[in-house]
Amino acid sequence: MSVAVTTDGLGKRYGRRRWALSDCSLEVPSGHVVGLVGPNGAGKTTLLNLAVGLLSATTGTISVLGGNPSDRPEQLARVGFVAQDTPTYSHLSVADHLHLGARLNPGWDAHWAAKRIAETGVDPTQKAGQLSGGQRAQLALTLALAKRPELLLLDEPVAGLDPLARREFLQTLMIAVADDGVTVVLSSHLVADLERVSDYLIVLAAAHVELAGEVEHLLATHRRLVGPRRDSVSLPGDCRVIDASHTDRQTTLLVRTDTPIHDPAWIVEDIDLEDLVLAYMGQTSNVERNRRSGLRVQP
Amino acid sequence: MIEFRLDSTSGVSPYLQLVHQVRQALRLGMLEEGDQLPTVKEVVARLAINPNTVLKAYRELEHEGLASARPGVGTFITRTLSDASLAAHGPLRREMGRWLVKARQAGLDDESIEALFRDTFRSASAEDVA
Structure with a gap:
């Protein structure tokens, strides 16, 4: 299995105090579409900017396609990047963008880029500033893909798009994955989109990696248990409680386990990607809450 | 050709x-x-x-013997599901009918019957997996 991105103890501090990312150790295997999720400020953009060499690490290391992210032009040519809000040069025409792409990228596929723009129905003479959000996103994606990258990083590319434009964007992206096998890392809040497109998941929360793995494996090893209220729960040894909630009569747990739960007192349910993401994002807020309440007890 | 959809x-x-969706289309005779x-690429x-x-769905269908891939051409249906299983429907339906009568006589309402069926179905499938 080849690895697209490896990080080891990676951390990024802004100013003196604020850690945007801390002690992040990850391995992102090639050939996947990786969904990167987490609340705002969790460190998603920081991680992507580190991977593309726009930021340098405060601690630890990051290796992208076996190289240092900001090492050489050849390294940059292998990685495509679409930054947040799919930025383009508003005063330049679509055709200007393609010329620029051809001049700046050694592996530029001009034929593919022109065909792609024609398919989206955008007039090449139009200024990028006059494009709709969906058209601009398609232009940014075309620019990133026409350099024929091995790895494509996208920072919330569909956040501002209407459902139709979002679908068209993801269609273009998935066709590129089918055609070229490009590895994709995509940050998004839209779990329903990720459910369709991603087969690998990374959950970041409060600057830490909470969860990483193949979606299928993660869904197969997490279960929701519903049963009568109990305050102390005895579960099989490998069972880890990720999230617990209680009413006066009922206890609901989300657990990670490799073995089936046979205790007849529990109703055992499968979970979907959204349940999984919410549980791990909620886990952090629980920890934070405990930490805060713990502080209050101190005299 | 069938058209896939996602819910x-x-x-x-x-x-x-x-x-x-492929299995259902086979059962209903929409695929042969x-x-x-x-x-x-078309589905994507x-x-x-x-x-x-x-790819995973198609591999699963191949594994079940319902389809086979011809390299460079595509994936083709190799077997139909309708005839063999349709014949079994009748007796199974009659058996379940008798079971339903028993459940109602025992005082279960529709919702309890459905819940009981789903729960039994789930634990039976879980045992198969285990």
Whole structure:
């Protein structure tokens, strides 16, 4: 299995105090579409900017396609990047963008880029500033893909798009994955989109990696248990409680386990990607809450 | 050729939805032996889903002996589901009818019957897996 991105103890501090990312150790295997999720400020953009060499690490290391992210032009040519809000040069025409792409990228596929723009129905003479959000996103994606990258990083590319434009964007992206096998890392809040497109998941929360793995494996090893209220729960040894909630009569747990739960007192349910993401994002807020309440007890 | 669709609210994983749709089309006679399934790229382009999901669904169908891939051409249906299983429907339905009468006599209402069926079904499938 080849690895697209490896990080080891990676951390990024802004100013003196604020850690945007801390002690992040990850391995992102090639050939996947990786969904990167987490609340705002969790460190998603920081991680992507580190991977593309726009930021340098405060601690630890990051290796992208076996190289240092900001090492050489050849390294940059292998990685495509679409930054947040799919930025383009508003005063330049679509055709200007393609010329620029051809001049700046050694592996530029001009034929593919022109065909792609024609398919989206955008007039090449139009200024990028006059494009709709969906058209601009398609232009940014075309620019990133026409350099024929091995790895494509996208920072919330569909956040501002209407459902139709979002679908068209993801269609273009998935066709590129089918055609070229490009590895994709995509940050998004839209779990329903990720459910369709991603087969690998990374959950970041409060600057830490909470969860990483193949979606299928993660869904197969997490279960929701519903049963009568109990305050102390005895579960099989490998069972880890990720999230617990209680009413006066009922206890609901989300657990990670490799073995089936046979205790007849529990109703055992499968979970979907959204349940999984919410549980791990909620886990952090629980920890934070405990930490805060713990502080209050101190005299 | 069938057209796949995805229900993002069903809680069923996308790859299983594709498998179920092929099986259902086979049962209903909408797909027959020799029919071609949409290419991976066609499905990806239509549904905006991960190509690995489609590949996985097709591999599962191959594993079940329902389809086979011809390299460079596409994936084709190799077997139909309708006749063999249809014959079994009658006796199973009669048996279940008798069971339903018993359940109602025992005082179960429709919802309890459904819950009991689903629960039994789930634990039976879980035992199969285990």
